[in-house]
Amino acid sequence: MAGAPPKPWERAGAEGTSGPAPFKPPSGGSTSDVVEASGTAKPGETIAATTANVSNPVSRTMPQRPWQQQTGYGNSYGGAGYGSNMYSSLGGYGNTYGSGGMYGNSMYSSYGGGGGLYGGSGMYGGGMYNSGMGGSYGGYGMGGMGGMGGMGGMGGMGGMGPYGNPDPNSFGPPAAPPGFWVSFLRVMHGAVSFFGRVAFLVEQNTQAFYLFITAMLQLFDRSGMLYGELARFVLRLLGVRTKSKKGRVQGPEAPAFEGPGQQFLEAPKGNNSWDSVWGN
Amino acid sequence: MPAFKAPAPGFSVRFSPFHENRLLAATSQHFGLVGNGHLLVLDLSAAGPGGPGLAPLFSFPTSDALFDCAWSESHDSLCAAASGDGSVRLFDVTLPPEQNPVRLLREHAREVHGIDWNPVRRDAFLSASWDDTLKLWSPDRPASVRTFRGHEYCVYAAAWSARHPDVFASASGDRTARVWDVREPAPTLVIPAHDHEVLSLDWDKYDPSILATGSVDKSIRVWDVRSPRAPLAQLAGHGYAVKRVKFSPHHQGMIMSCSYDMTVCMWDYRKEDALLARYGHHTEFVAGIDMSVLTDGLLASTGWDEMIYVWPFGSDPRAV
Numbered sequence: 001m002a003g004a005p006p007k008p009w010e011r012a013g014a015e016g017t018s019g020p021a022p023f024k025p026p027s028g029g030s031t032s033d034v035v036e037a038s039g040t041a042k043p044g045e046t047i048a049a050t051t052a053n054v055s056n057p058v059s060r061t062m063p064q065r066p067w068q069q070q071t072g073y074g075n076s077y078g079g080a081g082y083g084s085n086m087y088s089s090l091g092g093y094g095n096t097y098g099s100g101g102m103y104g105n106s107m108y109s110s111y112g113g114g115g116g117l118y119g120g121s122g123m124y125g126g127g128m129y130n131s132g133m134g135g136s137y138g139g140y141g142m143g144g145m146g147g148m149g150g151m152g153g154m155g156g157m158g159g160m161g162p163y164g165n166p167d168p169n170s171f172g173p174p175a176a177p178p179g180f181w182v183s184f185l186r187v188m189h190g191a192v193s194f195f196g197r198v199a200f201l202v203e204q205n206t207q208a209f210y211l212f213i214t215a216m217l218q219l220f221d222r223s224g225m226l227y228g229e230l231a232r233f234v235l236r237l238l239g240v241r242t243k244s245k246k247g248r249v250q251g252p253e254a255p256a257f258e259g260p261g262q263q264f265l266e267a268p269k270g271n272n273s274w275d276s277v278w279g280n
Numbered sequence: 281m282p283a284f285k286a287p288a289p290g291f292s293v294r295f296s297p298f299h300e301n302r303l304l305a306a307t308s309q310h311f312g313l314v315g316n317g318h319l320l321v322l323d324l325s326a327a328g329p330g331g332p333g334l335a336p337l338f339s340f341p342t343s344d345a346l347f348d349c350a351w352s353e354s355h356d357s358l359c360a361a362a363s364g365d366g367s368v369r370l371f372d373v374t375l376p377p378e379q380n381p382v383r384l385l386r387e388h389a390r391e392v393h394g395i396d397w398n399p400v401r402r403d404a405f406l407s408a409s410w411d412d413t414l415k416l417w418s419p420d421r422p423a424s425v426r427t428f429r430g431h432e433y434c435v436y437a438a439a440w441s442a443r444h445p446d447v448f449a450s451a452s453g454d455r456t457a458r459v460w461d462v463r464e465p466a467p468t469l470v471i472p473a474h475d476h477e478v479l480s481l482d483w484d485k486y487d488p489s490i491l492a493t494g495s496v497d498k499s500i501r502v503w504d505v506r507s508p509r510a511p512l513a514q515l516a517g518h519g520y521a522v523k524r525v526k527f528s529p530h531h532q533g534m535i536m537s538c539s540y541d542m543t544v545c546m547w548d549y550r551k552e553d554a555l556l557a558r559y560g561h562h563t564e565f566v567a568g569i570d571m572s573v574l575t576d577g578l579l580a581s582t583g584w585d586e587m588i589y590v591w592p593f594g595s596d597p598r599a600v
Contacts (some may be wrong), residue, residue, distance in 0.1 A: 003354050004297035004298055005298070008530050031425070280541065
């Protein structure tokens with residue numbers, strides 16, 4: 001182990017022209033011994049967070065890692081997006097559509113200006129229970145269109161990392177046309193983001209369809225109840241005393257009109273009957 | 281001096297610190313994305329004038345891409361290579377390929393992108409990896425001596441101080457350059473060097489406080505570690521990211537750089553008109569450069585056009 005010939009700067013022997021360097025003087029012995037003597041050998045995780053000696057801590061945000069790179073829409077698949085909220089909110093419709101703002105908001109934020117693909121908050125909440133069917137589907141349609149508009153706007157290319165972005169605002173002469181690999185990678189990037197967008201749209205349409213069908217079923221359910229309720233109310237006004245048999249569903253086929261003069265058997269009122277709501 | 285056609289895109293070249301005609305080159309198939317790597321040792325004296333038919337003295341195929349290589353400073357036949365599978369391999373060029381690599385050091389979790397041998401104490405080398413760490417190795421040990429944690433993104437390069445045996449610096453994609461002392465648990469200095477990733481750095485061989493960094497933001501900045509708030513100089517002229525920077529071993533203040541704009545540039549950061557020369561001999565990205573320690577002014581470069589050029593400063597690389 002002879003060692004390489006002396007370096008030119010060692011032969012010169014001169015200390016730097018701008019004075020001594022601000023380092024601790026060198027230690028003697030081999031590098032391995034020096035490291036072990038300092039107690040820093042194999043520090044592992046115990047020392048990973050040490051920043052005490054750092055004189056210029058970095059406060060800027062770090063660029064995304066290559067294996068984490070996504071172009072915006074990717075994030076909306078995450079648990080923080082509609083994924084968790086939407087499904088959980090469908091559990092009970094009492095809560096769901098009243099608080100539609102929940103998934104509306106999360107869609108919006110994760111999509112980065114996409115505008116809440118389904119029209120965002122309150123579309124089922126306000127529409128369904130307050131102003132009825134027309135309002136609710138109006139809101140739905142408009143929201144969807146807004147979302148599509150936002151979609152077209154995105155798709156900015158991610159930074160090309162080591163290949164450098166030809167930034168027109170930078171110094172220097174105008175950038176040369178990109179080489180073959182740069183343009184090839186850009187094309188590949190475009191293709192990947194295109195398929196990503198298509199997948200996103202397919203998923204969103206599935207979601208929309210699901211919500212739509214669920215809302216329709218609930219509408220039918222509720223409208224049937226409303227019909228029965230109204231029928232009973234009108235009958236009550238007409239002086240007809242109706243009494244549903246216990247456990248029987250009041251639906252459109254309920255025997256509401258069987259002649260005003262017809263008498264029904266009086267049954268004791270159930271304590272859970274709706275009849276007691278309006279008094280007598 | 282010859283031009284040499286490599287079997288694959290070149291990523292790094294290094295002159296031997298022992299033999300002035302020996303050159304080490306790391307190449308990788310398919311631009312380092314997939315495929316094999318080749319570690320080549322070229323004998324420059326065997327080449328006729330302008331002959332591209334130069335055959336390598338040694339050629340070691342590896343199973344993964346090679347991103348960097350370095351000669352040992354303590355033994356003239358030993359060299360280290362940084363591999364894309366996260367391993368560091370030590371080769372002895374006097375042994376046949378079947379007996380190489382003489383050591384396979386597998387500790388990094390991701391690609392190893394930079395490697396540098398300590399030129400002062402000569403018994404240790406560093407590897408810089410995309411798993412955000414640097415590791416210190418000794419060729420006589422089967423495992424790393426130490427791991428340096430602190431960077432928040434891929435570490436692209438490491439460079440030992442040319443004058444202090446315990447000090448080195450690292451360049452990372454977290455946009456910082458950090459100065460380390462192997463006896464300290466954390467970096468002794470963090471320089472927020474650029475607005476983009478820092479790809480390379482090197483120490484001035486004649487002034488132990490001076491450091492140059494090259495970045496994706498197309499610029500080279502020269503720093504004084506005693507006043508790291510602002511760079512001493514900024515060298516603009518490359519049209520794309522600066523892949524490597526290197527201080528001359530013979531002339532204080534002289535810097536060689538290569539870039540994705542397919543040029544190699546020579547600079548003197550202390551001059552008003554800093555750009556000394558620009559070489560456009562490569563037809564693809566230039567990925568590796570070196571300056572000979574033993575021959576003043578002898579330069580080498582390699583790039584993704586699979587060419588390795590060796591030429592004296594001041595002449596045309598393609599003419600010689």
